[in-house]
Amino acid sequence: MGGNKFPEVQGGGSLILAWQVRNKHVLVIGGGEVAAGRILNVLNADAHVTVICPSSGLNPEVRHRIQTGQVRTHINRSFQPADLDPPGVPDMVLCAIDDPATSSQVYKLCHERRIPANIADVPPECDFYFGSVHRDGPLQIMVSTNGNGPKLANIIRRFIAGRLPGNAGRAVERVGLLRRKLRRVAPGMEEGEKRMKWMSRVCESWSLDELCAMEEADMEGLVEFYKEGRVPKLAELRGESEGAEEDETVVGFDGAFGWW
Template identity: 75%
Template sequence: MKGPYPEIQGGGSLILAWQIRNKKILVVGGGEVAAGRIVNVLNADANVTVISPRAGLNDEVAHRIEQKQVAFVDRKFEPSDLDGVDMVLTAVDDPEASSQIYKLCHEKRIPANIADVPPECDFYFGSVHRDGPLQIMVSTNGNGPKLANIVRRQIAASLPHNIGAAVQRVGILRRKLRKVAPAQEEGPKRMQWMSKVCEQWTLDDLCDMTEEDMETLLGFYRPGTVPSLEQVRLQEPDGAYDGPFLI
């Protein structure tokens, strides 16, 4: 008999947004797969070093190196390359070498992803849709990367065109609210009030919200009410609304 709580399915991965800003990421390999990995970690503001013989670089990786977006070591991997590294991503056409790198990472407790070898991965890369601050990842837990890409594209096609901009404006409002109510005990109230804003305002409203609108809207935080964007603008200095608000 099913209970009131989520049923445990098992066999999944813990999907996290891993913060690797300024972390040292080592990419072993310079082909197409390595190029995709490099984009992923550069987008997360990591410090990236690529190790590969120059002859094995594809055009995109060579471009990253030329633009000094990554550091480059022109040779094959050596065990000492793991010193001081926070994460390792391998993408080489040598299963034996890849397994050896994974074993070394395991010994040093460095999280590693070995391309196309799911059993030797501490984490997987999913198929990601990016729109400004919005990121949506689809993972098949190593079962079907191509299928993950298809599912991701279908999800992206169903999203409103302006959702990324709306998320960005909400982030600005949230940071402003923390300044208005910085106390730790205000946490639950801040979350509840921001939830009301996101639920009651349309994506178009959130996108159109100006800095002045935000300052006016924040004046409604203490009583815990959420007026419409129209009502907010009628309250601003050039407005002339004197009547009651229907919240």
């Protein structure tokens, strides 16, 4: 056999994941500008947030989140080690304070208790990093520099976002609804690989405009073709053309859809 057909390993990276923290308890230590950004990130992910910071250290945004009830609990004092003890053990800790000694103590305590922690601006004391995120409805694109250059990550993220079509988020919404309908048609675990390959073919053969234009009736008609493994075009589904040609592109599964 000639040549290695497998991807080369590139060490030194991070495992970039979409971490589901919905209804999880996230503890934020600090109340300044960096803490405000962290709080917004986890609120966008529907977490339950506790903030530990003296009231005098709260910036206007963090104060607003507390006063409007977006932050569930505000502890008006500095961090204490007992804040990580039962019964209020957090699922995640985000530390954003200008106190290196306390920050290191927080990380050490979290490490001992196996609580994932991020210590702002101290990459060696982070179990995970925050990237620069573009958000359009369900579409999220994160750029990470693995702690090397947060500002550069922001510049690259804006560069990418500026080149995305305006309807990308809407297309993702419609594809998500189609996937749920397909799951009802073919619910078995044994159908998993076939479902993903078929959905990949839909995404490859339909344009973003077609995906955005897909209505409930179109989806109901489209999933009827799943069993025979065919992906008709939108025009054919609507009876606007006879036997519209199907894109025969063979799509390899890359894990992007997840096992559902």
